[in-house]
Amino acid sequence: xxxxxxxxxxxxxxxxxxxxxxxxxxxxxxxxxxxxxxxxxxxxxxxxxxxxxxxxxxxxxxxxxxxxxxxxxxxxxxxxxxxxxxxxxxxxxxxxxxxxxxxxxxxxxxxx
Numbered sequence: 001x002x003x004x005x006x007x008x009x010x011x012x013x014x015x016x017x018x019x020x021x022x023x024x025x026x027x028x029x030x031x032x033x034x035x036x037x038x039x040x041x042x043x044x045x046x047x048x049x050x051x052x053x054x055x056x057x058x059x060x061x062x063x064x065x066x067x068x069x070x071x072x073x074x075x076x077x078x079x080x081x082x083x084x085x086x087x088x089x090x091x092x093x094x095x096x097x098x099x100x101x102x103x104x105x106x107x108x109x110x111x112x
Contacts, residue, residue, distance in 0.1 A: 005030075012041040014048075080104050 005023035012019060019041040029037070040048065075088040081098035093099045100108055 008037070010037055010039075012044050013039045014044040015041065017041055082108070 005026040007023055008021045008026070009018050010021050011017070021037050026037070029035075038045065073090045075090055076092050078087055078089050078093045078099040079085070080087050080101040082100055082104035085101050087099075087101035089099055
């Protein structure tokens with residue numbers, strides 16, 4: 001298979017250094033549906049990931065599969081539009097759309 005991608009030289013938006021966006025990287029981006037080239041060089045990208053990672057909530061074993069603690073969602077009381085049962089939902093019901101309990105929501109979702 002012949003690749004239509006060619007190496008491109010890009011400038012990092014953080015430090016201004018030039019880096020190569022290889023044909024292989026471009027093909028990988030395209031295969032994942034990513035439309036924009038990277039804006040940062042490898043070093044700045046790594047530094048940014050480390051900085052953002054340190055600003056996130058504490059890490060630990062929570063059983064979520066990712067090892068990061070999840071903040072508690074604010075839950076709001078509602079009445080299920082299908083069965084009439086009292087339930088809690090993670091959004092503030094507005095009244096213009098139906099609200100479902102977990103069981104009814106699964107049923108509605110599987111009917112789509």
